[in-house]
Amino acid sequence: MSHRFVPVQWNNNKKAYDKALWLSIVIYIAIFVIISVVIHTGEEALVPMTMLIRAFGSLGFILLTLILCIGPLARIDSRFLPLLYNRRHMGVSMFLIVLVHAILVIIWYHSFGPLNPIESIFTSPGSFDNSADVPFQPLGFFALIILFVMADVKESAGKWIDIGDWKSIGNNRAKTIQISNGERVAIFRYENNKLAAISNVCQHQNGPLGEGCIIDGLITCPWHGFQYRPEDGRSPAPFTERVGTYELKMEADKVMLNTAGLPDGTERPVLVIEQLINVETIANA
Amino acid sequence: MRKNNEFFVGYLKAPQSIVSFYKIVVPIFLLIAIAVGVWLSLNQQSAGKGVAELSNQSTMSGYLTLDPYPVLHHVGEEKRSVILVDRFKKSANDLLQPYANQWITVSGLPIDRGDWVMLQVPADAEVQVVSNKMGLEVSDQYLGEVTFEGEIIDSKCFLGVMKPGGGKVHRACARLCLLGGVPPMLAVKNQQGERLGYLLMNEDGSSASIPLSDKVAVPVRLSGTLLQRGELQYVRLNASNVKLLTGSKLADYGETLAQMSDEDVAMLNHDHDH
Numbered sequence: 001m002s003h004r005f006v007p008v009q010w011n012n013n014k015k016a017y018d019k020a021l022w023l024s025i026v027i028y029i030a031i032f033v034i035i036s037v038v039i040h041t042g043e044e045a046l047v048p049m050t051m052l053i054r055a056f057g058s059l060g061f062i063l064l065t066l067i068l069c070i071g072p073l074a075r076i077d078s079r080f081l082p083l084l085y086n087r088r089h090m091g092v093s094m095f096l097i098v099l100v101h102a103i104l105v106i107i108w109y110h111s112f113g114p115l116n117p118i119e120s121i122f123t124s125p126g127s128f129d130n131s132a133d134v135p136f137q138p139l140g141f142f143a144l145i146i147l148f149v150m151a152d153v154k155e156s157a158g159k160w161i162d163i164g165d166w167k168s169i170g171n172n173r174a175k176t177i178q179i180s181n182g183e184r185v186a187i188f189r190y191e192n193n194k195l196a197a198i199s200n201v202c203q204h205q206n207g208p209l210g211e212g213c214i215i216d217g218l219i220t221c222p223w224h225g226f227q228y229r230p231e232d233g234r235s236p237a238p239f240t241e242r243v244g245t246y247e248l249k250m251e252a253d254k255v256m257l258n259t260a261g262l263p264d265g266t267e268r269p270v271l272v273i274e275q276l277i278n279v280e281t282i283a284n285a
Numbered sequence: 286m287r288k289n290n291e292f293f294v295g296y297l298k299a300p301q302s303i304v305s306f307y308k309i310v311v312p313i314f315l316l317i318a319i320a321v322g323v324w325l326s327l328n329q330q331s332a333g334k335g336v337a338e339l340s341n342q343s344t345m346s347g348y349l350t351l352d353p354y355p356v357l358h359h360v361g362e363e364k365r366s367v368i369l370v371d372r373f374k375k376s377a378n379d380l381l382q383p384y385a386n387q388w389i390t391v392s393g394l395p396i397d398r399g400d401w402v403m404l405q406v407p408a409d410a411e412v413q414v415v416s417n418k419m420g421l422e423v424s425d426q427y428l429g430e431v432t433f434e435g436e437i438i439d440s441k442c443f444l445g446v447m448k449p450g451g452g453k454v455h456r457a458c459a460r461l462c463l464l465g466g467v468p469p470m471l472a473v474k475n476q477q478g479e480r481l482g483y484l485l486m487n488e489d490g491s492s493a494s495i496p497l498s499d500k501v502a503v504p505v506r507l508s509g510t511l512l513q514r515g516e517l518q519y520v521r522l523n524a525s526n527v528k529l530l531t532g533s534k535l536a537d538y539g540e541t542l543a544q545m546s547d548e549d550v551a552m553l554n555h556d557h558d559h
Binding site for chain 2 (some may be wrong): 011012013018020023024027028031032033035036039040043044045046047050054056059061062068079080081082085086090108109110112113115119120124125126134136137190212213215224225226
C-alpha cells in the first residue's frame with residue numbers, strides 16, 4: 001500500500017522475485033552463448049552478434065509465453081497468484097530483452113547499407129500472399145511497440161439485479177459478478193453478517209479485488225496488497241486511493257445490487273443480513 | 286479453481302504454504318528455462334564454413350576485371366579468382382574503376398569459404414599498378430544452359446561475414462548488400478551435399494545486384510547460361526524470370542538450401558561433356 005506518487009515500492013518479496021527473474025535471465029543467456037561457442041567451432045563458429053541476437057530473441061519468446069501463462073495459472077490454482085503479484089516487472093524485463101534483440105538486429109542487418117535502417121525495415125521485399133515470402137521484420141517492429149505498450153500500461157479492468165448465490169460467500173472473502181456494462185463488481189462478506197459491494201478493479205494496477213480478502217477489516221488486493229474500506233471504497237489515511245462502490249439491498253431471499261455504480265470512494269450503507277450471524281450455517285469457500 | 290486460504294500480500298511475510306510451493310515451482314521454472322536454452326542452442330543450424338579474417342591484412346596481386354563485378358584473377362600460385370568488395374554493404378567498383386583491366390596489387394581483409402576467396406578492400410586502400418604485366422588475361426568459356434534451384438544470397442555475407450549469411454532472417458541485410466552493389470550469388474547444394482555457388486549477372490553481362498535485390502533469401506528456381514571466367518562460374522539470366530519456389534520447398538531455408546533435381550544435375554553434366 002502506498003501513497004499515490006511513490007513510483008516503486010520495494011519489499012523483500014519483490015526483491016526475491018526480481019532476483020529469481022534476473023538470475024534466470026542471466027543463466028539462460030549464459031547457457032545459450034556457452035553452448036553456441038562449444039558446439040559451433042572452427043570454420044563453423046557463429047559470430048558473437050548472431051549468438052546474442054538468437055539468445056535475446058528466444059528468451060523474449062519464452063518470457064512472453066510465461067507471462068501470458070501466469071493469468072490462467074492463477075485462475076486454476078490460487079497459489080500462482082504471487083507470480084502475478086510482480087508480473088509487471090517480468091513484462092518490463094521482457095520488453096528490455098526484446099529491445100536489446102531489436103537494437104542488435106537493426107545494427108546487424110539493417111545498418112551500414114544504402115538505405116537508412118528504418119526505411120530498410122519497412123521496405124523489406126516480400127508478399128503477404130505467400131507464407132514463405134512474408135516480410136516479418138516490419139511485423140517485429142510493430143510487435144516491439146505492442147510489447148512497450150504492454151509493459152507501460154497498467155493491467156486491465158443501473159438497475160437492481162440479483163447477485164445470485166450469496167450464501168456461499170466465505171467470511172472475509174468475495175464473490176465477483178459481471179454487470180451488463182461489462183464491469184465487474186466484488187461483493188465482500190465480513191464480520192460474518194455484512195455484505196459490501198465495490199468495483200472489482202484495484203486502483204493500483206487494476207488487480208481483481210474480488211479475489212482478495214479482508215485483512216484487519218480492509219479489503220486487500222490479491223496482487224499487491226492495496227487496501228480499501230468496505231464501507232466507502234477508500235484506502236485508510238494517509239493513503240488516497242478510492243474505488244467505486246455499489247448499493248446492495250435484500251428482497252425476499254435475494255440480495256440485489258444496483259448496477260448504477262457510485263462515484264469512487266462513496267460511502268453507502270452496507271447490507272447486514274441477520275441470517276448470516278450463524279456462521280456455521282454458511283459454507284466456507 | 287484451487288483456493289488457498291493463506292493469503293499472500295507482498296509487503297507481509299509470505300505464508301508457509303506459499304513459501305513451500307515456490308521452493309518447488311521456482312526451481313522447476315529454472316530447470317525449464319535451462320532446458321529450453323540448452324535445446325535451442327543445440328539445435329541451431331550450422332552457420333556455414335565461411336571465415337572473415339577481419340584482423341588479418343592480406344596483400345594480393347592479380348588481373349582486375351570490373352564487368353560486372355570487381356574480381357582479381359590469377360592471384361597467387363593457384364591462379365585464383367578473388368572477388369573484391371568494399372567495407373560494409375558496398376561494392377568496390379568506385380574505388381577500383383580507374384584500374385580496370387590492369388594488373389594491380391591491393392591489400393585488404395580476406396574472407397574465405399571453401400574454394401572461394403574474397404578480399405574486403407577499404408575505400409582508402411592503396412592500389413598499385415603492376416606495370417610489367419599487360420593485356421587481357423581472362424576469357425569466357427560457355428558451359429551451356431542450366432536450371433538451378435537454390436537461394437540467391439549476397440556473396441560477401443555468405444562467404445563468411447555474417448555467419449549465417451543466408452536464410453530469411455538474413456534477408457534484409459542481403460537486400461541492402463545487393464542494393465549496395467555486392468555481387469549476387471546463387472547458393473545451391475548438390476545431391477552429394479556439396480555447396481556450390483554461382484555469381485549471377487544480367488543477360489547483357491551487366492550487374493544483376495539491384496534487379497535481384499527483391500528476390501534474395503528465399504528458395505528460387507532460375508534458368509540461364511553458365512559460363513566460366515577465370516576460376517569463377519557465372520550464370521547469365523533474366524532477373525524477371527527468377528521464380529519463387531512454392532510448396533514443400535518453401536520451408537527449405539538457410540543453410541539447408543534447395544537441392545538440384547536429378548534432371549538438372551544430368552543436364553549440367555551433359556552440358557559440361559559437350
